[in-house]
Amino acid sequence: MQPFALNYARPAVKREATTPYVYDSGLQLNVMPDGRIAASDHALLRELGTTTSTAGSKTHFDD
Amino acid sequence: MTVLILTGQEDVTADMVVMHLNAASVPVVRLDPADLTAGAALSGEYVHGSFHGHLSTGGRLVSIHGLRSIWVRRPGVPAARAAQPSAWLTEEASQALYGMLRGCTARWMNHPDAARRARHKPWQLRLAQRSGLPVPATLITTFPQAAREFAERFPDLVVKPVSGAHPQEPPRAVPTSRVAPDTDFSAVAYGPTLLQRRIAKRADIRLTAVGGTLMAARKETPADADPDEVDVRFATSDVPWRPAEVPPRVAAAVHTYLREAELAYGAFDFAEDADGTWWFLECNQSGQFGFIEVETGQPLARTIAEWLARPAPRDHEQTDGRRTVTP
Numbered sequence: 001m002q003p004f005a006l007n008y009a010r011p012a013v014k015r016e017a018t019t020p021y022v023y024d025s026g027l028q029l030n031v032m033p034d035g036r037i038a039a040s041d042h043a044l045l046r047e048l049g050t051t052t053s054t055a056g057s058k059t060h061f062d063d
Numbered sequence: 064m065t066v067l068i069l070t071g072q073e074d075v076t077a078d079m080v081v082m083h084l085n086a087a088s089v090p091v092v093r094l095d096p097a098d099l100t101a102g103a104a105l106s107g108e109y110v111h112g113s114f115h116g117h118l119s120t121g122g123r124l125v126s127i128h129g130l131r132s133i134w135v136r137r138p139g140v141p142a143a144r145a146a147q148p149s150a151w152l153t154e155e156a157s158q159a160l161y162g163m164l165r166g167c168t169a170r171w172m173n174h175p176d177a178a179r180r181a182r183h184k185p186w187q188l189r190l191a192q193r194s195g196l197p198v199p200a201t202l203i204t205t206f207p208q209a210a211r212e213f214a215e216r217f218p219d220l221v222v223k224p225v226s227g228a229h230p231q232e233p234p235r236a237v238p239t240s241r242v243a244p245d246t247d248f249s250a251v252a253y254g255p256t257l258l259q260r261r262i263a264k265r266a267d268i269r270l271t272a273v274g275g276t277l278m279a280a281r282k283e284t285p286a287d288a289d290p291d292e293v294d295v296r297f298a299t300s301d302v303p304w305r306p307a308e309v310p311p312r313v314a315a316a317v318h319t320y321l322r323e324a325e326l327a328y329g330a331f332d333f334a335e336d337a338d339g340t341w342w343f344l345e346c347n348q349s350g351q352f353g354f355i356e357v358e359t360g361q362p363l364a365r366t367i368a369e370w371l372a373r374p375a376p377r378d379h380e381q382t383d384g385r386r387t388v389t390p
Contacts, residue, residue, distance in 0.1 A: 003255075006230065007250065029078045029082070039081075045075065051075060051353020
């Protein structure tokens with residue numbers, strides 16, 4: 001009784017990495033522990049994949 | 064005049080745009096509807112034929128009348144973090160927030176009505192056809208026999224979710240997957256199934272549209288790529304995204320699509336075949352763009368910020384209540 005498309009489902013990959021930045025409500029930006037703006041560090045964004053189009057997002061499917 | 068960004072705190076992609084708005088000294092209020100009644104507040108008064116509304120979050124207070132634009136980026140479920148969340152409270156909070164915002168003159172990226180309609184992938188396929196974009200032969204059906212006959216006509220098929228959503232109990236991902244020629248299609252009867260002719264692609268294309276500005280990126284398919292690896296989001300290739308020129312005919316069709324869809328932003332996915340034809344796969348009305356900017360250097364965040372920073376239309380320009388999409 002499983003829909004056809006689900007024959008091709010795979011377990012969602014859980015993101016293992018924790019983000020090394022926290023939201024600063026004063027700046028309205030995420031900042032690193034040393035005060036740098038996380039979004040200005042493209043190498044970090046690439047490494048974390050937090051800006052990447054992904055499948056299986058729990059809350060959004062507009063990737 | 065302020066830019067309102069509806070998104071979660073963890074949305075570091077939105078940060079890329081906030082940085083540009085800050086640099087241009089454009090006031091920004093970033094609000095997550097999930098925080099309503101616990102960190103975010105609203106009030107609106109309809110008296111003597113006029114409306115005065117305010118939003119508050121993070122110690123900021125903004126007049127709804129003073130909004131120049133609203134970016135619906137990654138908003139949480141309204142009131143999801145309230146002290147006593149419930150489906151009823153979510154509906155109340157949603158109606159209050161979006162109902163008030165719908166009445167203001169700010170420009171939307173994207174308007175909720177346009178966004179909701181634009182998420183329907185069957186609707187996207189038809190609009191793409193009408194706009195002049197090549198669309199791979201597609202069948203959406205619950206008839207197993209229709210699926211079998213389609214597979215006879217188009218033996219090389221892929222299957223993907225109709226909605227683009229993924230099941231959560233348990234959490235699973237349903238990538239676009241190749242369908243073997245001898246597949247048993249009887250399970251098609253248990254759920255609408257989207258089958259599409261596979262495009263033997265030489266590259267994936269992500270075209271990001273911001274107002275009238277189009278920027279495309281291309282990710283070449285390696286010569287030794289596994290033909291069963293169809294979905295670029297799951298591909299193991301480390302080939303980078305590179306900037307690409309948008310063919311004039313594609314550009315014209317994309318502009319038509321955006322105008323008809325009433326979208327100010329759209330992230331289009333295409334598969335480029337051996338002839339160089341860009342086959343329309345889908346348009347995500349809130350698609351990610353950060354990874355493209357990071358890899359290509361294309362100024363997507365700056366372009367979004369510039370669009371959001373433009374002045375709001377004056378009251379008399381929206382007297383009939385219709386949405387306007389500014390290129």
